Amino acid sequence: MNELIALINTDPEESTVQKFFEKHPASIIGTAYALSNTLIAKLPLGVDFVTDFTWVNPRSGPTYVYLIEIEKPSKSIFNKNDSFTQSFNHAYGQVEDWLGWYARNQDAFRDILVPLKSHNDLPPFFAVRGILIYGRDSELSNNRREERWVQKGLSNPFIEVRTYDGWAREKNNTIPPHDILSDYLSTVHYSNRSYINKDLQKVNI
Template identity: 25%
Template structure:
């Protein structure tokens, strides 16, 4: 379920040296941020330099190294990410299905496109964020994506269902068509499953977590207020005033509906600001 072709649990010699330099600097700063030396600015500048030199440090120090959405790479790989976005737009401009979109994101390590939802549509994920593709809800369900993001109140969970970019998105009057209704039905199945089985997901999380970290209680104890749901289907041209009305009503019921052009717009903003 890693979103990277490489494994951040395995570092090469150069990376180990950079990580050691970082840890030596970090040891000079207490957990509460009380600096043990007078040269506060110098310490933090050196740490920032190491982050730019080795963004992998953020992955290694995170709860899920192979699923961490690294915001430093939004800047260091900005040109590459913009090319991936253009290819993504080219893809969904064709008559493709959900599976082809999922495969593109996986094969191109383009998870930042889905992660862009965090920019303007959630109140979490700005401090710490992870994304899991095809996350299992055993034995009968699977979320296309799960984003786990943190704010000052702890971690929150965003379950995402992708549907096709075209075909039976809405009816002539703008009502939800078969594709969107199918996505909402899938999400409702997840909701029912989570109500009864959320605590079992710790078995999944433990397979991918950093062995040096202990997961906080949000991963063990079910709290429905920490759960959010998204369905992505269709294009902007499929939505009219009635569709947007139904979209607002759906959001009140806990399921947000986006079209793919929403995601493209959010990704452009993400790559402009370089911050989730």
């Protein structure tokens, strides 16, 4: 058992899980390369939206940006009739809104990332993807629910959906006590066009 599973088994609040991921950024990023080795917490998108986590993944082709929404792990995915709950649909819709905001504000988004890297080192556009981490595997308790969960993951190629259990399995090798790659990663917050670490110090990246 990794520490994320141990934590969510205690029925924590979303804020507690947020703090866990901020303390252990490799639990979000995994083994992939992150721009400036940085995970961004609570990144504002204009005045209407704030992501829980964001990170930038330069590749040989497009540069990917991941916008991540987490919710309290005990929130229900399904109603008794096996339809998605209003809370789940709202969380999913929020990720859709983020992608829509990026599509309308690509230059503004690029400016937000400039403190991570100079203008010359950033591409003119990004391949932006959303991730929703929501609920527990125990809710995938019958074939109808499993099919609807899989279909939801396929319904939008730009948005991934994961239960906390599924996320913990996928990232097991970078979640304590197995987080051997975490030392070079840091978590920052965006404030006044700068990135600030947890000690409220401006980060010169």
